Amino acid sequence: MRIVKAHDERKNEIIDTAQNLFMTKGYSACSVAEIIDAIGIAKGTFYHYFKSKEEVLDAIVNKGTDMIVNRIYKLLHDDKLDYIEKIVGSLFAMQIEDSMGGEILDELHKAENSLMHQKSIYMIVNRVSPLLEELIIQGNTDGVFKCKHPRQYLKIILSSSVTLLDDGIFPMTKEEKMEIFSSIVDLLEQILGVEEGAIMSKLKDYNL
Amino acid sequence: MRIVKAHDERKNEIIDTAQNLFMTKGYSACSVAEIIDAIGIAKGTFYHYFKSKEEVLDAIVNKGTDMIVNRIYKLLHDDKLDYIEKIVGSLFAMQIEDSMGGEILDELHKAENSLMHQKSIYMIVNRVSPLLEELIIQGNTDGVFKCKHPRQYLKIILSSSVTLLDDGIFPMTKEEKMEIFSSIVDLLEQILGVEEGAIMSKLKDYNL
Numbered sequence: 345m346r347i348v349k350a351h352d353e354r355k356n357e358i359i360d361t362a363q364n365l366f367m368t369k370g371y372s373a374c375s376v377a378e379i380i381d382a383i384g385i386a387k388g389t390f391y392h393y394f395k396s397k398e399e400v401l402d403a404i405v406n407k408g409t410d411m412i413v414n415r416i417y418k419l420l421h422d423d424k425l426d427y428i429e430k431i432v433g434s435l436f437a438m439q440i441e442d443s444m445g446g447e448i449l450d451e452l453h454k455a456e457n458s459l460m461h462q463k464s465i466y467m468i469v470n471r472v473s474p475l476l477e478e479l480i481i482q483g484n485t486d487g488v489f490k491c492k493h494p495r496q497y498l499k500i501i502l503s504s505s506v507t508l509l510d511d512g513i514f515p516m517t518k519e520e521k522m523e524i525f526s527s528i529v530d531l532l533e534q535i536l537g538v539e540e541g542a543i544m545s546k547l548k549d550y551n552l
Numbered sequence: 553m554r555i556v557k558a559h560d561e562r563k564n565e566i567i568d569t570a571q572n573l574f575m576t577k578g579y580s581a582c583s584v585a586e587i588i589d590a591i592g593i594a595k596g597t598f599y600h601y602f603k604s605k606e607e608v609l610d611a612i613v614n615k616g617t618d619m620i621v622n623r624i625y626k627l628l629h630d631d632k633l634d635y636i637e638k639i640v641g642s643l644f645a646m647q648i649e650d651s652m653g654g655e656i657l658d659e660l661h662k663a664e665n666s667l668m669h670q671k672s673i674y675m676i677v678n679r680v681s682p683l684l685e686e687l688i689i690q691g692n693t694d695g696v697f698k699c700k701h702p703r704q705y706l707k708i709i710l711s712s713s714v715t716l717l718d719d720g721i722f723p724m725t726k727e728e729k730m731e732i733f734s735s736i737v738d739l740l741e742q743i744l745g746v747e748e749g750a751i752m753s754k755l756k757d758y759n760l
Binding site for chain 2: 470
């Protein structure tokens with residue numbers, strides 16, 4: 345008997361299977377034929393959902409970024425948090441380490457998966473910056489922030505955070521990493537026009 | 553008659569041949585055996601110079617970065633330039649576009665070469681920041697700059713520049729790119745503690 349699976353279920357099955365294969369064999373070494381074989385579907389079924397192997401990779405990265413975006417979305421709509429707490433929480437939510445789990449992260453750092461890595465940087469910056477931009481514009485209106493170019497400054501801060509704080513791209517000692525992190529926070533305070541230490545003092549709650 | 557080539561000459565031959573092959577076929581698809589065949593050397597000769605294919609890739613990226621570093625080194629030792637002109641010149645020298653030529657750049661942007669791309673970001677940031685750090689520390693001493701954390705701030709600015717301004721990672725319209733670029737300059741002015749527009753006004757000489 346032929347089992348016809350619901351659209352989303354089948355699509356997720358392709359994404360999950362491909363992710364496992366990419367993690368085990370590396371993206372470059374894995375072919376569409378192998379993904380198809382592993383699930384036991386027809387070639388046409390694969391191409392009904394995805395145009396290419398790279399499109400599956402985009403879907404995997406998008407799914408990983410969804411977790412980060414959802415977490416930030418919740419923080420931004422939490423009435424118990426003030427502006428600074430929302431910013432601080434988002435900085436932490438953005439760390440891929442937290443959202444994807446160590447195993448996937450180790451794989452991301454393998455040479456063969458540098459494309460997935462590069463796509464993650466792009467997607468995190470491009471999906472997170474509009475969310476925080478809205479928060480900063482609101483903060484400017486409320487007189488909490490004095491930030492000149494919210495969109496551009498966010499892209500600068502976010503791109504350097506996800507690149508520099510990533511062990512796979514910039515191997516650093518724990519001390520160097522902490523120095524970079526506190527300089528990013530320091531710069532963020534200047535960019536937002538809040539007083540020195542305003543963000544750093546909140547960070548202590550996170551037991552850095 | 554067996555031709556014994558000088559050490560550096562042979563090493564460069566391996567680097568250049570590998571670079572051509574990686575550009576044509578993509579890094580992942582190209583094996584050490586193919587590099588060896590293309591030059592017509594023994595396997596042992598290859599492994600005398602390099603431990604692995606990835607070590608050749610590192611050498612290629614290092615060579616590309618040498619051009620940027622040499623150019624910045626010259627700028628920093630040009631007595632006709634003031635502090636700001638040296639900073640501005642270095643920002644331009646750092647653009648991979650300038651130093652590697654369009655053809656190589658197009659290849660860098662291809663999916664298969666994302667590892668080369670990622671390594672370039674790391675090497676440019678790590679080799680350029682100590683050079684500019686020295687300039688900024690000197691500028692602090694001379695009272696031209698008031699920069700709190702030269703090393704860390706440079707890493708933040710350089711990593712976001714090479715990532716965000718790279719069409720291969722962040723496809724943008726020309727207008728978006730100009731907005732990001734002028735915000736980076738704006739932020740750099742704040743970081744260095746120079747007056748607003750001090751760097752931007754010098755940039756006009758570059759016909760942006």
